[in-house]
Amino acid sequence: MRILGIESSCDETAASIVEDGERLLSNVVNSQIDIHAEYGGVIPEIAARSHLEVINPVIKKALSDANCTWDDIDAIAVTYAPGLIGSLLIGTLAARTLAIIHHKPLYKIHHVEAHVYANFINQQSGDLSLSLPKKQPLFPLLSLIVSGGHSQLVLFKNHGDYQLIGQTQDDAIGEAFDKVAKIIGLPYPGGPAIAKAAELGDPHAFQLPIAKLSGEYDFSFSGLKTAVLRAVQREVGKDFTFPSHELPGLVDDELRHNMAASFQYTAIKTLIDKTKKAFDNFQPASVVIAGGVAANQELRRQLRESLPIEIEYTPIQLCTDNAAMIATLGYYRAQIDQPANPYDLEVQPSLSMTVV
C-alpha cells in the first residue's frame, strides 16, 4: 500500500510517499526557516501564504521522486491537527481536493502522534541515502515526544492504542530552546544554534534548576528559562528590570557558549530523568524519541547512557517536520480507521493527543 503524506501544520510544506508503513520512496520538505528567521519566529500569515505558493510543486516532486503516477497511490494522509490554522488549511484543502479528483481514500493524521511514526521507517528506495534504523520499534513502546509545541511521554500498547503518561506543564522544550537562544543572541530556530554553541561551552558553568513537579512524569521548562534570563542579567551587571531584548548586545562569546551548554545540559537532564523513571516503571520493549528536539545529539547521548536498552535513532531529517511520518502513520491508521469524508474534513488547530 502506497500512501501520499501531506504536512503543512507549521513552517514546513512537505509531501512524501511511503510504502507499507516502512519503505520511504520520496521525502520532499520545503522549509520556510529563512523567511521566518528575519522575525525571530514563525509569522502565521506569512507561513500560510508560503504553503499556498509551494504546495502543488512539493506534491508533484514527491510523486516524481518516487517514480509514481496517481495510479500507484492507494491513499492520501494529511495533517489535520494540531498547528497553525491557516497553515493546516492549505494542506488539508490540497489533500481533500486531490482525494476527490483522483478517487483516493483520505486519512486524517495527528501531527504529534505522527512524529513517533518517523521511527517506523526502516527502508528506502534508491536515491535516498538516510541512515535508518534496522528494525521497527516493538510494543509496548515508550515515546518521548519533544518538539517546538510539545513535550510529552506517551506509552503505545499498539497502533492507535496509547496513553499519555506525562507532559510539560508550561513551555515545550523546543520553545525553551528558541526563547533562550533569543536571550543569548543566537538565531532562530534556537535548538540547532544552542546545540552548536554548547559544543564550545562548559555545561557546568551555571547551576540551573530542574523543576520539581507533583506529576511523576511531567516536565516544566518555564522556570529554567527564567533562571537563564536572571543569570544572564546578573553576568552582564544588570538587574531583573533590564529588558531581555537588549541583552544579546552585552553577551560575549564565553558567556554565550557557557550558558548554551548549561541550559542544554539541564533541559536534557530534565527529559532524561523522567524518561528513565517511566522506563523503570512501565518496562517497555522499545524506546523512541520524536520531534524536532530529538535531533539533539546531547539528548541522544544522555538517553543511550541512562537506559539499559539498545536505542536506534531515526535520522535528523525525519525528526523535524516532514510528511514521511504522516504517510507512515497513514498506513497504520488505514488498518484501524474509516477514511475521512473529503467534502467536510475540518482542521483542529489545538487538538491534543489524549483525545485522538
Ligand code: KG4
Ligand atoms: O518538530 P518540529 O520540527 O516542529 C514542531 O512540530 O514544533 O520541532 C521544532 C523545534 C524547534 O523548537 C527547534 O528549535 C527544535 O525543534 N530543534 C532542536 C534541534 N533541532 C531542532 N532542539 C534542540 N537541538 C536540536 N539539534
Ligand code: ZN
Ligand atoms: Zn512537529
